[in-house]
Amino acid sequence: MILTVTLNTALDITYHVRSLRPHASHRVSEVLERPGGKGVNVARVLAALGHEVTVTGFAGGATGRVVQELLTATPGVADALVPVAGATRRTIAVVDEESGDTTQLNEPGPAITPVEWNAFQDRYEALLASASAVALCGSLPPGLPVGAYAGLVRTARAAGVPVLLDTSGEPLRRAVAARPDLIKPNADELAELTGSHEPLRATQDARRRGARAVVASLGAEGLLAVTPEGRWRATPPVRLRGNPTGAGDSAVAGLLSAEAEHLPWPDRLARAVALSAATVTSPAAGEFDHRTYEKLLAQVSVTTEANAA
Amino acid sequence: MILTVTLNTALDITYHVRSLRPHASHRVSEVLERPGGKGVNVARVLAALGHEVTVTGFAGGATGRVVQELLTATPGVADALVPVAGATRRTIAVVDEESGDTTQLNEPGPAITPVEWNAFQDRYEALLASASAVALCGSLPPGLPVGAYAGLVRTARAAGVPVLLDTSGEPLRRAVAARPDLIKPNADELAELTGSHEPLRATQDARRRGARAVVASLGAEGLLAVTPEGRWRATPPVRLRGNPTGAGDSAVAGLLSAEAEHLPWPDRLARAVALSAATVTSPAAGEFDHRTYEKLLAQVSVTTEANAA
Structure with a gap:
């Protein structure tokens, strides 16, 4: 199976309103809910392509329960989220039906305790034993060390499992030095990592910093x-x-x-x-x-x- | 005990953001959750005044479970909500920290089936046996007959329990004719009921339509x-x-x-x-x-x- 890691899972909620006006009251005409966070989205696409996927990361509170129920109902996706005391975040996309534009409201993630982070690392190492590849995706929730992804990259490499990393900022910089097999930054993330706005130069520089391969989007x-x-x-x-x-x-x-x-x-x-x-x-x-x-x-x-x- | 009825319960969520701008992405700095709907709010105030209160109405889905967990944790409030297949609605108040203004997003309520409505009426009649007074509060969720409150007023009168009604529009008009002990319309609701914008005249007219007493706010x-x-x-x-x-x-x-x-x-x-x-x-x-x-x-x-x- 392919393993995807989403440390900051979410319940993605979409609201449709006629037209969003600040300081007014709005009747929501349509409500959609989907488990979210980058690694969960990657898992859904992998499953749609016919791959067996396992999702790990954290889930907590009532929102975490909903995320797990929805994941369990997704064919081809296995839920291996680790329970935490804090509440999984909601993200709300308010779609303005008149303009088609979206207003986004993102809750903060739950604070992860050191005990929970240790429990996750144990679970992750166990899951790697049957993984053909692993993707580490998205932002870090509060409480995790900035070197969290660097540690997860090293664990995957020690297990001989190809590891793809898709994150940004300082967690990306630290993890690149741990030599992931592949990173997939966008132009902004690449410029932040390398200081160069010239894509080919920046992509080559990102390889020199430790990534075995770099695919810039x-x-x-x-x-x-x-x-x-x-x-x-x-x-x-x-x-x-x-x-x-x-x-x-x-x-x-x-x-x-x-x-x-x-x-x-x-x-x-x-x-x-x-x-x-x-x-x-x-x-x-x-x-x-x-x-x-x-x-x-x-x-x-x-x-x-x-x-x- | 005092019984309060909330047919369209809600989970009231408050988000704090720096400044809400349509079509932008916002980080929510603070998330508060409270069980809501008018009758639930009335129950919370009654409990704070030292009264024993029982809350009935409908609860469904993951949001309904959260509402029931929060109610159970409220001292003095007993949860007698009736389960439904649909999902209890969320209401989201987005508080703009710069201006103090609030933008409101209200989900629609769950559609109530005839079987669920019958189950509620049985529960309501049983609860009335030990109630010293009952309050019927708020809007009707989809699926309920417009005469729903009129029926609940008649059941309370038959049981000899004083009944206070706080709703609006056609459900109010129908229920007033069933002779509630007290209605508490605001100026707009009173004008809609009676056609008069002169408060004393309108209040007297509302009594003539069937309410034993009228308190206009x-x-x-x-x-x-x-x-x-x-x-x-x-x-x-x-x-x-x-x-x-x-x-x-x-x-x-x-x-x-x-x-x-x-x-x-x-x-x-x-x-x-x-x-x-x-x-x-x-x-x-x-x-x-x-x-x-x-x-x-x-x-x-x-x-x-x-x-x-």
């Missing part, structure tokens, strides 16, 4: 990959319009599933770009349409990339 | 009562500034508790006005400060009122 321009096996650029066939929510998580799922299937890099990148594009163009945020994905997969352009000057 | 001007025993006007000592959330529910609790203690009308009205005023001036929405309440109680002015011309 450059929004509508697709992906730029710098790996020990070569450098590629993968771009979607057309300029896509839609909702970018979850596009990065779909790209992670594409890379991870293709790696688990031992596909060569160009195929991994094509899959990641096609999944990401099919997520942007899907009417439901964070979902993707299988037929669109398969159509786009044949149209993604993957070209080799020269060294930075 | 006129905001900062206090209460106007038209009863078989006489007519009174009760006003707070000073113009109050603060948050009016829950002031009406506190007035209902004041009227109901004083009725259960067989106090004369002027004392009932003074208590309702003082509680309402102590709720407006409290920093926490819907709460009241005991010392402020007792200080205000001595200062409420209650005067007899002449007939309308």
Whole structure:
């Protein structure tokens, strides 16, 4: 199975209102709930691609119970979340039906105690024994050491399990030094990590800092990959319009599933770009349409990339 | 015990954000949760006044479980909510810390099936056997007949239990004809019921429509009562500034508790006005400060009122 780690899981709630006006009262016409957090989103896409996935991380309180109930009801996804005393956060996306725009309200995550963090690390090590790959995704909840991901990368490497890391800021900087197999920063995260706004230069620099391979997601321009096996650029066939929510998580799922299937890099990148594009163009945020994905997969352009000057 | 009925219970969630801006992403700095719906608020005030209260109505889904857990943890309040398949609604108050203003997002209530409505009516009739008074409060959730409150008023009258009704619109109009002991409309609800914007005239008209007594809440001007025993006007000592959330529910609790203690009308009205005023001036929405309440109680002015011309 593929393991995904979401230390700051969430219940993603979507509200539809006619038009959000500050300081007014609004009747919510539609309520949707989905388990969330980056690693959970990655797991959902992996399961939709036919992979067996196990989700770990933390869950607590009434919201944590709902997240676990919804995960258990998702075919192909196994719930291995570790219980905590604090409450799993809710994120609320208020969709304005007149403009289509979204207003986001994000609760803070639960504070994780050292005992809970130790319990998680034990569970994680046990789960790695049957994992073909692991993805470490998203922000750290309060209470965890900034080097949390660095430790999880080292544990995966010691277990011989390929590890993909998708986070940002100081936790990313620390964890890169622990030599993950793959990181997938976006342009902002890459610039923050390396200080360079030139994507190819920054991507190469991120490798020098410790990542075995770096796949930079450059929004509508697709992906730029710098790996020990070569450098590629993968771009979607057309300029896509839609909702970018979850596009990065779909790209992670594409890379991870293709790696688990031992596909060569160009195929991994094509899959990641096609999944990401099919997520942007899907009417439901964070979902993707299988037929669109398969159509786009044949149209993604993957070209080799020269060294930075 | 005093029984309060909340057919559309809620989990009231309060979020604090720096400043709410449509179409932006917000970090919520503080999350508060409280069981809500008008009858639940009335029950909390009654319990704070030292009365034994039982709460009935509907609860369903994960949110309903949280409401029941929080009710069970409230001293003096007994939970007699009836389970339903649908999910209890959440209401979210987003408090803007810069301006102090609140933006409200209200989920729709669960649709109640005829079987669930019958189960509730049986439970209600059984609870009335040990009730000294009953309050029917708030809006109807989807699925209930518009005459729902009218039926509940008749059942209470048949059981000889004094019944206070606090609702609006067509459910109020229907239920007034069933001859409740007391209704507590605000100026808008009274105008909608009677077609008159002149408070004394409208209050007298509401009595003619079937209510044994009518206590109209006129905001900062206090209460106007038209009863078989006489007519009174009760006003707070000073113009109050603060948050009016829950002031009406506190007035209902004041009227109901004083009725259960067989106090004369002027004392009932003074208590309702003082509680309402102590709720407006409290920093926490819907709460009241005991010392402020007792200080205000001595200062409420209650005067007899002449007939309308």
